[in-house]
């Protein structure tokens with residue numbers, strides 16, 4: 001029974017049709033899902049261009065790029081609701097397949113829902129589970145009046161962040177090895193203890209190598225450096241050359257170098273045999289079992305997880321425990337309040353990804369919250385971020401912004 005977890009002071013909550021005390025809610029503890037609304041909305045990024053899916057974003061002065069994102073609100077018959085935002089819109093479309101399986105279910109039974117939906121979506125990538133599960137963690141936190149990291153059994157702790165750049169451009173921004181090196185120094189001076197290069201997407205291998213070496217020379221030995229070509233290096237030989245430069249510059253990891261979409265276990269095994277720098281792959285494969293296979297086949301040194309894309313906080317935790325059982329670390333992909341709570345509760349992880357950042361453009365860490373932000377100025381002087389401490393996710397979504405930029409969405413209700 002929920003009431004055993006954490007007795008709280010009684011609060012009177014005024015709802016549209018009924019009044020429940022917090023104690024009554026805890027005794028009821030069977031919030032049934034009655035309504036789900038999905039939102040698809042545009043986020044405008046000044047001086048940025050790239051695909052609407054948010055891939056390959058880079059600096060482009062004078063251009064206003066648009067990234068399309070989704071949000072979800074889950075309502076229950078107790079008046080409690082859960083909210084989350086920031087997922088890819090493909091997940092919202094896929095959610096249409098499973099919405100009928102969610103309505104009427106107990107909102108606290110996240111694990112049962114995860115397994116039922118994972119099975120139902122077995123012919124797909126199961127992206128649709130993520131946002132729903134995160135909403136349900138938010139709802140549970142509000143019910144128990146606890147931040148999600150506390151529900152996960154952890155106390156608040158500092159999360160070291162790395163500055164994760166936009167991709168290289170040819171437009172006066174991150175357009176040269178020196179530009180990357182200078183920006184890395186700027187980030188270090190702000191407090192960041194890690195810096196990740198998203199390089200050029202045009203196969204400039206000498207440029208990538210020079211950037212790796214110049215960045216290390218500029219920041220010294222006491223900053224973790226990573227590179228993520230995002231599958232843009234044309235050949236295996238190119239990846240090997242870049243990997244050897246990472247060895248020379250003592251990089252923390254090399255991430256998804258190949259044009260295989262980050263999926264070839266064989267290629268990554270070969271690369272791991274030939275470079276010393278830890279390899280990070282598995283961002284572009286989905287599901288508990290496939291990612292586990294990537295780890296135990298020794299295709300990757302570090303396991304990539306993303307609550308928004310890997311089955312929510314519930315799914316990401318399973319992967320963190322897989323990694324823990326294998327004695328390796330997980331690295332959480334991208335930003336967001338759910339990821340701060342998740343990282344707070346994971347021992348075997350190293351960095352929070354502050355993405356995407358640039359010397360002359362605003363972050364892609366879209367600020368769709370009223371009391372929470374991402375970006376170069378979101379860290380403390382030691383380079384850390386923290387999970388919100390309010391109940392649930394603790395990040396108040398700016399629904400006015402989302403509604404005013406809405407381009408789609410669906411209401412599902414009993």
Ligand SMILES: [Mg+2]
Pocket residue numbers: 228230255256283
């Ligand atoms: Mg990546």
